[in-house]
Each structure stands twice: as C-alpha cells, then as structure tokens.
Amino acid sequence: MTKARGKAEIPSLAAPLRDVSASIAAYAIQLAAVYMDADTDDSHRRAVRAALAPIDDHRTSAARRGARRATEVTPETSIPEVVDPPQ
Numbered sequence: 001m002t003k004a005r006g007k008a009e010i011p012s013l014a015a016p017l018r019d020v021s022a023s024i025a026a027y028a029i030q031l032a033a034v035y036m037d038a039d040t041d042d043s044h045r046r047a048v049r050a051a052l053a054p055i056d057d058h059r060t061s062a063a064r065r066g067a068r069r070a071t072e073v074t075p076e077t078s079i080p081e082v083v084d085p086p087q
Contacts, residue, residue: 028055 034040035048 024055028052 031048031051035045040048
C-alpha cells in the first residue's frame with residue numbers, strides 16, 4: 001500500500017487571472033484606438049467590432065447570470081436573523 005505524501009498544495013490563480021484580465025483590457029484599448037482613428041475605414045471598424053464581440057458577449061452573459069442570482073429587496077423582505085458566533 002502506498003502512503004499519502006501529505007496534502008497537495010493548491011496554487012493560487014489570482015495573479016495569473018489578474019495578468020489575463022490586464023492583457024484583455026490592453027487588447028481592447030488598442031482595438032478601440034484603431035476604431036476611433038479618423039483614418040480607419042469601415043471594413044477595419046467592422047473587424048474591430050468582430051474582434052471585440054467575444055468580450056462583449058462574455059460581459060452580457062455575466063450580467064445575466066448576476067441578475068438571475070440577485071433577489072429583489074422590498075419593504076416586505078424579511079431580514080434574516082444574525083447569530084453571533086460563540087466566543
């Protein structure tokens with residue numbers, strides 16, 4: 001029988017996700033600059049819109065997911081009881 005080596009360390013994804021987010025933002029800014037350039041023709045503007053479409057689609061679906069999770073709060077909404085943890 002093999003012995004367990006101990007608990008496996010789970011790497012943090014925070015830094016790589018920040019890097020990906022920053023790269024996507026930089027990419028979108030460059031595309032926006034191309035789009036806004038006065039010398040850019042309509043075919044390039046269509047290409048920029050097509051390149052930005054996946055980012056826009058992701059934002060739209062994320063907003064939809066967030067809206068589904070949100071519950072509407074009204075004056076009649078009950079307030080959950082908050083219990084202090086034992087000291």
